Amino acid sequence: MTRPLLALAAIALLAAPLVAADRPNIVLVLADDMGYSDLGCYGGEIATPNLDKLAAGGVRFAQFYNCARCCPTRASLLTGLYPHQAGVGDMTADQGAPGYRGHLQPNAVTIAEVLKGAGYRTLMCGKWHVGGGAGRGPVVRGGFDDYFGMIEGFRDFWEPTGYVRLPAGRPARAYRPGGFYATDAITDHALDFLADARKAPAKPFFLYLAYTAPHFPLHAHAEDVARYKDAYAKGWDKLREERHARQVKLGLFDPKVRLSPRSGFETRDDFYRTGENPAWDTLPADRRADLARRMAVYAAMVDRLDQDVGRVVEDLRTNGQLDNTLVLFLSDNGACAEWDPFGFDGTSGPKNVLHAGAELDKMGGPGTYHSYGSGWANACNTPFRWYKHYGHEGGTRTPLIAHWPKGIAAKGEFRHQVGHVIDLMATCVDMGGARYPAAVGDRKITPMEGKSLVPAFTDKPAERDLLAWEHERNRAVRAGKWKLVAVRGKPWELYDLEADPTELTDLAAKMPEQVTELSAKWDAWAKRTNVLPYPQPEKKE
Numbered sequence: 001m002t003r004p005l006l007a008l009a010a011i012a013l014l015a016a017p018l019v020a021a022d023r024p025n026i027v028l029v030l031a032d033d034m035g036y037s038d039l040g041c042y043g044g045e046i047a048t049p050n051l052d053k054l055a056a057g058g059v060r061f062a063q064f065y066n067c068a069r070c071c072p073t074r075a076s077l078l079t080g081l082y083p084h085q086a087g088v089g090d091m092t093a094d095q096g097a098p099g100y101r102g103h104l105q106p107n108a109v110t111i112a113e114v115l116k117g118a119g120y121r122t123l124m125c126g127k128w129h130v131g132g133g134a135g136r137g138p139v140v141r142g143g144f145d146d147y148f149g150m151i152e153g154f155r156d157f158w159e160p161t162g163y164v165r166l167p168a169g170r171p172a173r174a175y176r177p178g179g180f181y182a183t184d185a186i187t188d189h190a191l192d193f194l195a196d197a198r199k200a201p202a203k204p205f206f207l208y209l210a211y212t213a214p215h216f217p218l219h220a221h222a223e224d225v226a227r228y229k230d231a232y233a234k235g236w237d238k239l240r241e242e243r244h245a246r247q248v249k250l251g252l253f254d255p256k257v258r259l260s261p262r263s264g265f266e267t268r269d270d271f272y273r274t275g276e277n278p279a280w281d282t283l284p285a286d287r288r289a290d291l292a293r294r295m296a297v298y299a300a301m302v303d304r305l306d307q308d309v310g311r312v313v314e315d316l317r318t319n320g321q322l323d324n325t326l327v328l329f330l331s332d333n334g335a336c337a338e339w340d341p342f343g344f345d346g347t348s349g350p351k352n353v354l355h356a357g358a359e360l361d362k363m364g365g366p367g368t369y370h371s372y373g374s375g376w377a378n379a380c381n382t383p384f385r386w387y388k389h390y391g392h393e394g395g396t397r398t399p400l401i402a403h404w405p406k407g408i409a410a411k412g413e414f415r416h417q418v419g420h421v422i423d424l425m426a427t428c429v430d431m432g433g434a435r436y437p438a439a440v441g442d443r444k445i446t447p448m449e450g451k452s453l454v455p456a457f458t459d460k461p462a463e464r465d466l467l468a469w470e471h472e473r474n475r476a477v478r479a480g481k482w483k484l485v486a487v488r489g490k491p492w493e494l495y496d497l498e499a500d501p502t503e504l505t506d507l508a509a510k511m512p513e514q515v516t517e518l519s520a521k522w523d524a525w526a527k528r529t530n531v532l533p534y535p536q537p538e539k540k541e
């Protein structure tokens, strides 16, 4: 070899790892069924010091959206497509129609696949929920090098059954009987994966940390619940007022933004009922005690989630990686109202048990099974209306924290650019110097829908035509400040989100031409993205 060629070879050898090491690591943390206002940095009273610190050292998005439900959000977030384009417009049952196949379709590529192509190590811990079965899991289909978690939607937090380590045979933690708690176990494995990734320091990593908290069943460590024992006796009306006041004080909302009145609720079709969340003060003392305990367990789940995020952040800091790691934190849908103001017990359905005395203290422990119901979910989505499942802001708007010391100079600022989980693929492609492929082997890939959030990190304006939603016939479209939204089977409502982010003044009757224009946009979007044709017969989980 001649001297110049040798020199070139040496440069090439040096250059590759240097370039790779320069690119940021990405840690994408997803909470499950957490409301818009639960975190301290979004107005909540729950102790979330670790996430608050990330927000204080980075930026918080005020208007970021998910797809209103577990499976659709995860499909969209992973692929940069609308959920129906990826085949997961509803849950994981195959309903025949192209947008409702219940697992990721071949035309969709995941962030892990794309970043892996750019030299990233790809790690995932937590909930997959975009289709199970042979060839559909996080490693073979998702493109993750390592995985620990559950393939389905929810499980007992106290039981390791159903949590899997993939590829099969890789080392996993063993927990003593009674020593397993899902949020902690997901974190334990994430720390193991990060330690392993450090053995190849030149390779950046992508960690998708999809926690299952605070999804039901409400399970939390007794010592965490104890800190919230008396916190919720004040009830959901007072809590909503307090959270709203803090949001205004934080600068998240203009003081002119009105808190929505208590929301209505509707139950599942097989035991259909509808009604309004009652005023807290009208409830008897024994009911209030039962409900306050449910909320205390929920708060403890969020508190523990924050503690576990803190363990990951500390691990990155200790190993000198925090500075060049983009940490993103968001929730997959609004707080969960299932199914009525009192919540359910035993399994998801109409059954409710009024707990009293010593039974109250057991709630949230091993062997129990509760949800907290629509009254508290309404409070967790302060100041918005409606919940998980719905196209209204209470269903679709999520916190998004972005922390990346090397790349985001702003500290503690809000970002008001409108963003959506479809943007996370574009953001990862941008940050990872990756290429979004037109094809993977013989799979023709649908072009991604989202836009990189990196310009918004430095507060540059974000341009987009529209965002749209459909889930189980609940639908919405947002173009600029205008939003058209409808509950299944109900007429369109029109809101000016700039003046009225809490969707209180329906302008549909006043501005019929705006309704016609936006609904035509929704129709075109629905045809283009596989929302239509709907599966038949209509199904609602």
Ligand SMILES: [Ca+2]
Pocket (backbone or CB within 6 Å): 032, 033, 069, 070, 215, 332, 333
């Ligand atoms: Ca969820």
